[in-house]
Amino acid sequence: MKKKLTIALSAFLAISSILTAGGLTNYFKPQSEVQYSVMATTTAENKVIQQKLKRWGYYTGSVDGIYGSKTREAVKYFQRKNGLSVDGIVGPKTAAALGMTLSGSSSSSSQSSSDLNLLAHCVYAEARGEPYIGQVAVAAVILNRVKSASFPNTIAGVIYQPYAFSSVSDGQINLTPNDTAYKAAQDALNGWDPTYGCLYFYNASTSTSKWIYSRKTVVTYGNHIFAI
Amino acid sequence: MKKDVLDVKKDLSREKKEVKKKNKAVIGLSIATGVLALSTIGLGVGVAISQSQAMSYRGDLESVYQKSMYELVDSVNNTETKLAKVLSSDGSAYQKKMLLEVSKNTNEAQGYISSLPLSQSDIQETVKMVNQISGYTSTLAEKLSTGGTLTESEMDTLADIHQNIVQMKQELNTLSRKMENGYNLMDESLDFDGDMNMLTQELEKMHDVDVDYPTMIYDGPFSDSVVSAQIKGLSGANINQDEALERINSSFKNLSSVEFENQTSGRFETFNFRATNSDDENLYIQVTKIGGHILTVSGAGNSDREVEVNYDQAKKIALDFAKSNGIEEGEVVWTDTIYDQTYFNIAPVENGVVIYPDLVKVKVDLTSGTVVGYDGTTYFTNHTERNLGAVLFSKESAQKGVPSGFEITLSRLALVPLEYNREVLCWEFECERGEDVYYFYFNAKTGEEENILKVIKTDDGSKLM
Structure with missing residues (x-):
């Protein structure tokens, strides 16, 4: 009886220690490996992909042109059923099986919408769950910083400035944004600024910075206070 | 004697059993120790690896x-x-x-x-x-x-x-x-x-x-x-919250509920309302305290429905909305459809001149045919009575500035905002070369080339650079 206990105990210890070690190793792995989505196709192409998959019963989401997790799952399902390598990415072979050709790199005049994507990522990470106008406002603050002399002069510079956004430090910036975040980012890029030039926003219930309270408050949207 | 032998045999077998038992216990214990040692080493190696990775x-x-x-x-x-x-x-x-x-x-x-x-x-x-x-x-x-x-x-x-x-x-x-x-x-x-x-x-x-x-x-x-551009375009008396609500109800006919949310005390002072329209879309509407003008409307629309409104219908909806907000004659100068929403940038036209500094932006949801976005901040910041002065440089002579190889598809007079709050009356030429679209601007008083814009195609529509 005793030995069984001992063996069980040591086995438990062994397994748990291996798990812990694995856990520790994982902790230091960048999260982006898992969560970063590959944007290999354009919005227009994504819509075609979604329409086709929907018609054939692989996809149940909305036809919005956003290559989100639902679309990726549907593509994987399609690939599995059609004997293609299952990676969730529409490459030339999967495209051919879908009966479409990709524009790919042939259209040299098209640029990636990295500004929009980056902005949407930040909006989603910082303000998902906030009212829509609050999400537009967060995107507007980032763009106001780009214009301001006191901050970096590019969207990437502002978002990745050390200590600027907590979602960058904790990796939430790599979550895949939803429709609403993309729309809010697009609205702000089109010039919508519901904060009228604010450079700061903070959550009054979680903010630990005393300095931020010295800024003049302009408006509150949801849980965020916007200040200049 | 026989009994004794039997006893000894019994004793022997008991001893053997006990030895076996002991042996089993020893084996068990050593296995346990071994596993424990291995797991400790495993843990140590794991920690060392993750630490060296972290380092x-x-x-x-x-x-x-x-x-x-x-x-x-x-x-x-x-x-x-x-x-x-x-x-x-x-x-x-x-x-x-x-x-x-x-x-x-x-x-x-x-x-x-x-x-x-x-x-x-x-x-x-x-x-x-x-x-x-x-x-x-x-x-x-x-x-x-x-x-x-x-x-x-x-x-x-x-x-x-x-x-x-x-x-x-x-x-x-x-x-x-x-x-x-x-x-x-x-x-x-x-x-x-x-x-x-x-x-x-x-x-x-x-x-x-x-x-x-x-x-x-x-x-x-x-x-x-x-740093702080002055607001030139707000006119009228100060209004209160109830009057702001009336203003919203007269501008939007399809609202099922409107509720006061809060106030803004920034560059623009506004009353802010949260509304829902009959298509179940949430809107956030800001009305200026001075004059009771609709300043902005923000909404995400509803993306789970089929598109029911075509471009021309949406354009009319946008122009009508701009008209009800003070833009008597407007011209769509830029448009872009993203997902199931179309953005219209509308510039007022005064005496045949397109007034770019007074741009308003309207966003129409193509599933419901309703206005889900409006931005009048640029208009109210810049709009003012202007004396544009006389055109001293004819269209024909300005056109000579457009390089050869460009096919002119549109030409008109426009007031153009340039950097640092400058406004210049220009001849505007929309041109095509191959698949690319360019805009050229020549000063209508001096003939000088003021700006060239190129339409850049991106994965999600077009933009001007």
Whole structure:
């Protein structure tokens, strides 16, 4: 009886220690490996992909042109059923099986919408769950910083400035944004600024910075206070 | 005797059994110990691996920070030297060359400062100064290139700037020497005293509150003069919250509920309302306290439905909405459809001239055919009675400025906003070359080419550059 206990105990210890070690190793792995989505196709192409998959019963989401997790799952399902390598990415072979050709790199005049994507990522990470106008406002603050002399002069510079956004430090910036975040980012890029030039926003219930309270408050949207 | 033998046999077998039992226990225990030892080693190895990984990540990050710091030191050293040369030179060609380099060096310096782990709020004034120096020096260089000279007060400002840069240079070079002796930027940045980390503290003189930054007013980016644009277009008496609500109800006929949310006290003072329309779309509407004008409407629309409105119908909806908000005659000057929503940028047309500075933006949901977005802030900021003056340069002569190979598809008079609050009456030519679309602008008074815009196609629509 005793030995069984001992063996069980040591086995438990062994397994748990291996798990812990694995856990520790994982902790230091960048999260982006898992969560970063590959944007290999354009919005227009994504819509075609979604329409086709929907018609054939692989996809149940909305036809919005956003290559989100639902679309990726549907593509994987399609690939599995059609004997293609299952990676969730529409490459030339999967495209051919879908009966479409990709524009790919042939259209040299098209640029990636990295500004929009980056902005949407930040909006989603910082303000998902906030009212829509609050999400537009967060995107507007980032763009106001780009214009301001006191901050970096590019969207990437502002978002990745050390200590600027907590979602960058904790990796939430790599979550895949939803429709609403993309729309809010697009609205702000089109010039919508519901904060009228604010450079700061903070959550009054979680903010630990005393300095931020010295800024003049302009408006509150949801849980965020916007200040200049 | 027999009994004795039996007893002995019994004893022997009992002993054997006991020995076996003992043996089993020993084996069991040693297996357990072995497994335990292995698992401990496993844990140790796991921790060692993750620690060495963490160390190597830390090392990588420290290298990135150190690179930025050394590059920052370089660019500030270069800025200092070149500013000193500008101050001791009389030749405007040489001054221009040096000023352009200062502008480039300070622009780089800004990038490096912003990628270092410095406490944001403490470093802002420094970033601002560096950005302003970059804008100021490039504006002065432009002035020199058009035949101007530097005035005494401009030279004084440059001397002030030089003083600030010298101080910055001293701070940074001290830190650079420390880095050579093992100062670790990352460790210091993780050591906080309140909001400020030790690395920021180390560069204290660079962002000291007592530092007197020169005021730089110039026609360029980040100038102190363009920070707050005045609101020219708001007219009418002050209204109260109830009147604001009436204004909303007269402008939107399809609202199922409207509720007061809060007020804004920024550049525009507004009453803010949350509304739902009959298509179950949530809207956020802001009404100005002065005059009770609808300032903005924001909504995400509803993306789970089929598109039911075509482009022409949506355009009419947008123009009608602009009209009900004061744009008697509007022209759609830019449009883009993203997902199931179309953006319309509408400029007022006055006496045949397209007034670009007074642009309003309307977003129409193509599933419901309702306005889910409106931005009148640009209009209310810029709109005013204008005297455009006479056209001194004919369309035919302006057209000669369009290079050959471009096919002109549209030409008209337009008031164009240029940088730094300048408005210029221009001849506008929309042109095509191959698949590319360009816009050319020629000053209608001088014939000078003011701007060229190129339509850039992106994955999500087009934009002007």
